[in-house]
Amino acid sequence: xxxxxxxxxxxxxxxxxxxxxxxxxxxxEDMVKLFGVTAIVALAVGGVFAVFxxxxxxxxxxxxxxxxxxxxxxMHAWNLLIFWMVFMEIAILYVGGPFVLxxxxxxxxxxxAAYAVxxxxxxxxxxxxxxxxxxxxxxxxxxxxxxxSSSWFYLGVVIFLTGALVAAIPxxxxxxKEKRENPGKTLPLVTFGAFVTSIVAAEAIVGGxxxxxxxxxxxxxxxxxxxxxxxxxxxxxxxxxxxxxxLLAMISVWYFMTHVVGGAEVASExxxxxxxxxxxxxxxMGAAHHLMSDPGVSTAWRVWNTSYAAYGAVIASMIHAFAxxxxxxxxxxxxxxxxxxxxxLWSAPWKDPGFSSTxxxxxxxxxxxxxxxxxxxxxxxxxxxxxxxATVGHFHATVALGTTLAFMGLGYYVLRLVFGREWILxxxxxxxxYLYAGAMxxxxxxxxxxxxxxGIPRRHPSVxxxxxxxxxxxxxxxxxxxxxxxxxxxxxxxxxxVVAAVGTLVAGGKYDGAxxxxxxxxxxxxxPVPDGGGDGTGPGSGDGTAxxxxxxxxxxxxxxxxxxAGQGTAESEATDAEESxxxxxxxxxxxxxxxxxxxxxxxVFLGTFVVLWALNWYLLSQLWQVG
Amino acid sequence: MESPxxxxxxxxxxxxxxxxxxxxxxxxxxxAMTLFxxxxxxxxxxxxxxxxxxxxxxxxxxxxxVSAYKDAGTDSERGLIPAxxxxxxxxxxxxxxxxxxxxxxxxxYTFHLGTxxxxxxxxxxxxxxxxKQLSLQMLPGYEWLVPMQFDEPGTYxxxxxxxxxxxxxxxxxxxxxxxxxxxxxSADASDSGGGEPAGDGSGASGDYGGWFTGDxxxxxxPNYDESTTDATGSDAVTVTVGPDGNFTFDPPxxxxxxxxxxxxxxxxxxxxVLVERQPEGANWGGHEAIENSGFSFEHTFExxxxxxxxxNPHLSLGMKxxxxxx
Numbered sequence: 025x026x027x028x029x030x031x032x033x034x035x036x037x038x039x040x041x042x043x044x045x046x047x048x049x050x051x052x053e054d055m056v057k058l059f060g061v062t063a064i065v066a067l068a069v070g071g072v073f074a075v076f077x078x079x080x081x082x083x084x085x086x087x088x089x090x091x092x093x094x095x096x097x098x099m100h101a102w103n104l105l106i107f108w109m110v111f112m113e114i115a116i117l118y119v120g121g122p123f124v125l126x127x128x129x130x131x132x133x134x135x136x137a138a139y140a141v142x143x144x145x146x147x148x149x150x151x152x153x154x155x156x157x158x159x160x161x162x163x164x165x166x167x168x169x170x171x172x173s174s175s176w177f178y179l180g181v182v183i184f185l186t187g188a189l190v191a192a193i194p195x196x197x198x199x200x201k202e203k204r205e206n207p208g209k210t211l212p213l214v215t216f217g218a219f220v221t222s223i224v225a226a227e228a229i230v231g232g233x234x235x236x237x238x239x240x241x242x243x244x245x246x247x248x249x250x251x252x253x254x255x256x257x258x259x260x261x262x263x264x265x266x267x268x269x270x271l272l273a274m275i276s277v278w279y280f281m282t283h284v285v286g287g288a289e290v291a292s293e294x295x296x297x298x299x300x301x302x303x304x305x306x307x308x309m310g311a312a313h314h315l316m317s318d319p320g321v322s323t324a325w326r327v328w329n330t331s332y333a334a335y336g337a338v339i340a341s342m343i344h345a346f347a348x349x350x351x352x353x354x355x356x357x358x359x360x361x362x363x364x365x366x367x368x369l370w371s372a373p374w375k376d377p378g379f380s381s382t383x384x385x386x387x388x389x390x391x392x393x394x395x396x397x398x399x400x401x402x403x404x405x406x407x408x409x410x411x412x413x414a415t416v417g418h419f420h421a422t423v424a425l426g427t428t429l430a431f432m433g434l435g436y437y438v439l440r441l442v443f444g445r446e447w448i449l450x451x452x453x454x455x456x457x458y459l460y461a462g463a464m465x466x467x468x469x470x471x472x473x474x475x476x477x478x479g480i481p482r483r484h485p486s487v488x489x490x491x492x493x494x495x496x497x498x499x500x501x502x503x504x505x506x507x508x509x510x511x512x513x514x515x516x517x518x519x520x521x522v523v524a525a526v527g528t529l530v531a532g533g534k535y536d537g538a539x540x541x542x543x544x545x546x547x548x549x550x551x552p553v554p555d556g557g558g559d560g561t562g563p564g565s566g567d568g569t570a571x572x573x574x575x576x577x578x579x580x581x582x583x584x585x586x587x588x589a590g591q592g593t594a595e596s597e598a599t600d601a602e603e604s605x606x607x608x609x610x611x612x613x614x615x616x617x618x619x620x621x622x623x624x625x626x627x628v629f630l631g632t633f634v635v636l637w638a639l640n641w642y643l644l645s646q647l648w649q650v651g
Numbered sequence: 652m653e654s655p656x657x658x659x660x661x662x663x664x665x666x667x668x669x670x671x672x673x674x675x676x677x678x679x680x681x682x683a684m685t686l687f688x689x690x691x692x693x694x695x696x697x698x699x700x701x702x703x704x705x706x707x708x709x710x711x712x713x714x715x716x717v718s719a720y721k722d723a724g725t726d727s728e729r730g731l732i733p734a735x736x737x738x739x740x741x742x743x744x745x746x747x748x749x750x751x752x753x754x755x756x757x758x759x760y761t762f763h764l765g766t767x768x769x770x771x772x773x774x775x776x777x778x779x780x781x782x783k784q785l786s787l788q789m790l791p792g793y794e795w796l797v798p799m800q801f802d803e804p805g806t807y808x809x810x811x812x813x814x815x816x817x818x819x820x821x822x823x824x825x826x827x828x829x830x831x832x833x834x835x836x837s838a839d840a841s842d843s844g845g846g847e848p849a850g851d852g853s854g855a856s857g858d859y860g861g862w863f864t865g866d867x868x869x870x871x872x873p874n875y876d877e878s879t880t881d882a883t884g885s886d887a888v889t890v891t892v893g894p895d896g897n898f899t900f901d902p903p904x905x906x907x908x909x910x911x912x913x914x915x916x917x918x919x920x921x922x923x924v925l926v927e928r929q930p931e932g933a934n935w936g937g938h939e940a941i942e943n944s945g946f947s948f949e950h951t952f953e954x955x956x957x958x959x960x961x962x963n964p965h966l967s968l969g970m971k972x973x974x975x976x977x
Contacts, residue, residue: 614666
């Protein structure tokens with residue numbers, strides 16, 4: 025497609041990926057390219073508008089007046105929160121389904137039609153926002169009725185959502201066919217994650233249609249009245265649900281990328297899959313936290329829904345927070361890549377932007393996005409977060425740090441493995457994730473401080489000078505300066521990704537690398553590990569290569585490993601021995617390998633979480649009596 | 652090798668889970684229970700819970716309730732002193748009806764939160780300590796009764812933090828909390844005036860004392876091009892209030908002969924007409940109540956001079972006007 029790819033397909037339209045060992049069919053690959061490139065275009069468009077938004081809120085510059093600000097802010101929100109994400113997520117479904125299962129994309133024409141409908145909807149939404157005229161208002165992300173926006177906007181949303189729903193059909197058909205042909209076979213974990221993603225997505229999108237179809241009829245005058253409470257409750261099914269799609273797609277990408285680039289294995293299939301099932305049942309209730317400071321829902325409704333069955337979804341996220349680094353830890357320990365508590369992490373391919381993006385996405389999502397999401401989802405704490413800039417900080421931590429970084433990391437490998445092109449500007453590609461993640465982290469922290477400590481409202485073009493009143497938030501000015509500078513650096517970091525990606529697409533040389541997982545750093549290059557580590561030759565053959573790798577190298581390592589595995593229920597501390605004389609490939613069962621590095625890191629995470637949580641409750645307790 | 656992109660082999664469900672991963676599962680479960688328990692417990696032992704009764708009240712009806720509340724209260728220099736323990740706040744683009752108010756420390760008030768038009772936010776903070784702030788949603792059609800009690804005297808600023816239109820950021824009000832309300836009442840009684848400032852409108856023709864610029868109260872008037880519409884001689888003149896949803900009077904400045912009746916016609920919602928200044932001896936009262944599209948009132952101007960007026964909710968957006976009587 026586009027003549028941008030470099031791979032050849034065989035007569036059946038398949039090719040075998042030299043890195044992942046996946047059999048990829050052209051029909052699926054073309055659509056992944058199409059959706060992926062469109063997503064990157066949306067990222068670029070949304071990023072341009074980010075410049076204007078940041079330079080307006082940084083009032084030293086104060087670029088835009090109110091009317092323009094709201095238009096630009098709406099463009100920023102829809103292109104980044106919706107179009108960049110959803111187009112990428114459809115691509116991820118087609119990777120997680122047809123790619124991983126080695127199948128054709130069924131109903132290719134349906135996929136093409138869905139793409140056209142989504143694109144049409146996206147263009148219509150952008151144009152209608154851009155041409156907003158009084159008394160219509162820019163919709164921002166929420167388009168809260170009864171504040172009117174252009175009727176074309178609501179129609180655009182209905183069209184876009186319909187397209188996204190249809191785009192999931194070829195994916196679901198893939199799963200259907202796979203299960204019909206191989207009823208006894210378990211789906212690979214990434215496919216399972218993508219499958220849960222598609223169900224959560226479908227729920228969100230149907231909710232969105234139930235919201236926006238009547239809202240459209242209200243706007244064109246067919247319905248006389250729209251209840252704002254009903255609108256809020258229904259809107260957030262799609263408003264937050266779309267972000268839950270991001271979360272699940274991102275986690276599937278985490279499993280995929282840590283494996284492909286870092287050599288991670290699955291620590292426990294049972295635990296990781298159980299976490300996805302928890303998401304399936306509970307994550308959509310997470311949207312309820314948007315109504316915590318609303319008049320329309322009862323206290324019991326609010327406490328139950330924010331606790332949603334004792335935090336089913338929060339537990340799921342905490343499971344992934346352990347399982348993914350643990351998978352990386354055991355995968356790397358197995359191949360002798362680093363001992364000690366965290367040696368396996370230091371030895372990782374940090375210069376590879378695919379790896380660094382993914383790991384920073386995991387860490388920053390957890391520390392900055394996850395913790396704050398749980399806190400603002402507590403009914404009473406929500407009062408101090410609701411509609412302040414801190415809320416914006418939270419979702420930039422989840423979406424701009426977590427999901428965007430993960431998708432950038434994936435994007436680097438889509439360029440290599442789907443388009444078959446080696447990155448140009450490699451030093452830029454190496455630095456870009458660090459620049460973006462570092463600066464965006466500062467932006468996010470500043471937003472949170474500004475919101476919680478100064479109560480800065482989220483949707484104001486100016487707060488240090490408010491027309492018509494002596495009151496202002498000028499005390500917060502120093503933090504806004506840090507915010508403004510960091511925002512510009514972050515946008516630069518994002519722009520460098522677009523430059524590297526587009527440059528690679530047009531000018532990158534052919535990529536024919538075998539294995540991005542570097543040869544174990546401690547043991548030179550004569551090893552057969554690439555075969556074993558990559559394990560890329562398709563189902564069934566993996567088990568054959570791994571023992572080879574072990575046999576051909578340190579036998580004492582093998583003995584050690586066998587010993588530790590043999591102890592069975594005996595403690596995993598036994599694996600300490602393996603650090604002193606690491607084997608080439610430790611074939612011990614995963615549960616018998618040490619996960620102590622991950623355990624230490626997750627305890628640090630929990631400690632941070634508890635401290636932040638306690639500080640937030642302390643701040644709340646300083647307020648006057650309410651209720 | 653257990654790869655996430657290959658089907659797991661064998662009986663993966665029965666495979667043992669690493670001890671540390673099991674411990675982490677336990678920790679996660681305990682933490683979730685703690686979060687839940689604390690939140691549920693705080694509704695019992697905590698002092699900050701945004702809970703209260705919600706009534707279904709159409710915006711029109713809510714406007715009447717706020718109006719009745721204002722009539723029952725006592726006006727003071729610093730704001731309205733409520734007659735009882737109920738405090739009504741009616742949000743509209745872009746003002747809070749019912750505020751400013753003066754409240755007393757240590758008394759439990761019931762805040763009634765509602766809006767006349769679109770969704771708004773009731774975001775309150777203490778002037779001295781901005782981190783002491785909270786935020787509640789206000790929806791048209793719903794009246795939310797939230798009890799609040801203040802122990803620290805001072806000024807509390809209210810801003811709207813739900814996007815309600817281009818003038819959103821200008822939506823600000825405040826209330827004062829004092830230790831002794833009776834002191835405020837008696838101070839006010841000795842200072843009998845309190846209404847509109849007395850006029851010195853006579854000499855300020857032409858630019859009307861800068862009334863249309865941003866130097867005067869409120870913002871610059873967007874539709875004033877430094878010319879006054881001359882309607883001298885005609886005996887019926889109309890001023891449109893909020894034409895096409897804009898926050899303006901049209902024409903912004905009109906010159907009429909003494910004895911002319913001017914009609915103000917509402918073309919959009921939530922506007923009023925307050926008199927900033929008028930000639931000595933004139934007693935035009937404007938129209939203080941907030942009215943919606945379709946409403947109109949008229950006044951016959953007898954005393955020559957400049958009558959400067961404005962719409963209170965939209966003063967900061969420059970919704971100001973002048974009737975010049977010659």
